[in-house]
Amino acid sequence: MAAIxxxxxxVRQGHLRKLKTMKKKYFVLRAETADCSARLEYYESEKKxxxxxxxxxxxxxxxxxxxxxxxxxxxxxxxxxFTKEEQLCIVAENEQDLHTWLTAILKLHRSDDASDELLHxxxxxxxxxxxxxxxxxxxxxxxxxxLCLTDKTLTLVKIKxxxxxxxxxxIPERVEYSLKNIRRCGDSECFFYMEVGRQTxxxxxxxxxxxxxxxxxxxxxxxxxxxxxxCAKETExxxxxxxxxxxxxxxxxxxxxxxxxxxxxxxxxAGLYNGKSVFDSNTLVLGVKLV
Numbered sequence: 001m002a003a004i005x006x007x008x009x010x011v012r013q014g015h016l017r018k019l020k021t022m023k024k025k026y027f028v029l030r031a032e033t034a035d036c037s038a039r040l041e042y043y044e045s046e047k048k049x050x051x052x053x054x055x056x057x058x059x060x061x062x063x064x065x066x067x068x069x070x071x072x073x074x075x076x077x078x079x080x081x082f083t084k085e086e087q088l089c090i091v092a093e094n095e096q097d098l099h100t101w102l103t104a105i106l107k108l109h110r111s112d113d114a115s116d117e118l119l120h121x122x123x124x125x126x127x128x129x130x131x132x133x134x135x136x137x138x139x140x141x142x143x144x145x146x147l148c149l150t151d152k153t154l155t156l157v158k159i160k161x162x163x164x165x166x167x168x169x170x171i172p173e174r175v176e177y178s179l180k181n182i183r184r185c186g187d188s189e190c191f192f193y194m195e196v197g198r199q200t201x202x203x204x205x206x207x208x209x210x211x212x213x214x215x216x217x218x219x220x221x222x223x224x225x226x227x228x229x230x231c232a233k234e235t236e237x238x239x240x241x242x243x244x245x246x247x248x249x250x251x252x253x254x255x256x257x258x259x260x261x262x263x264x265x266x267x268x269x270a271g272l273y274n275g276k277s278v279f280d281s282n283t284l285v286l287g288v289k290l291v
């Protein structure tokens with residue numbers, strides 16, 4: 001049963017480590033009250049918590065746009081909580097602890113029942129530095145972003161700096177692309193790049209993003225490319241099951257066949273590319289015009 005404290009119901013408590021320092025802290029997960037939203041706190045020690053000391057950090061769960069298990073090269077049991085300012089990563093001792101903590105946090109985080117997020121949860125998040133070239137330069141999309149992948153979309157969410165205000169710089173806080181409108185993607189050394197079509201918020205062009213490691217860039221490429229393929233397959237399956245309306249059946253007309261989309265994984269392009277995009281709006285791949 002959840003314990004009750006002055007700050008609300010304590011749903012779960014115990015020692016976890018912060019990934020950044022690997023120092024052990026005492027974490028407390030509190031449920032929502034009439035005065036406070038659900039939140040995650042941590043203290044220097046259990047003794048500090050028991051004595052009624054103020055927590056070292058309070059993270060309201062509603063400030064997190066995503067909470068997920070993070071795949072880390074060194075630690076196996078990592079939970080990542082993403083806000084627009086940062087990501088807090090905590091390390092559990094084992095698989096069971098990770099599952100218990102993550103389940104409890106997600107249950108409180110999703111209590112508002114944001115239907116779109118539940119239907120299409122973020123599956124992967126990478127921190128990237130969008131380069132000032134291509135769309136990065138023409139649309140002023142640059143600097144540190146979290147690149148968030150769902151089964152339908154790929155979204156850049158700006159990481160806010162405490163030293164400046166994004167709106168004053170004219171840098172967009174959020175740029176969302178449908179996977180269906182990404183023409184191709186690839187990687188080169190520590191860079192991940194993608195080309196998007198005309199039917200996007202930014203228009204056609206390329207985006208280049210720098211990651212911390214070439215292995216991360218390769219993982220981004222592989223993961224996003226497969227998500228694009230899966231999305232394309234689902235779209236084709238939906239089109240195959242379209243039922244004609246009564247008017248179409250009666251007047252003998254049929255809807256125009258849907259245009260197929262094709263994707264390239266970008267492996268054929270080596271090194272950084274500073275010239276004109278390999279594909280333009282009139283390029284045909286396998287005889288199909290890209291959009």
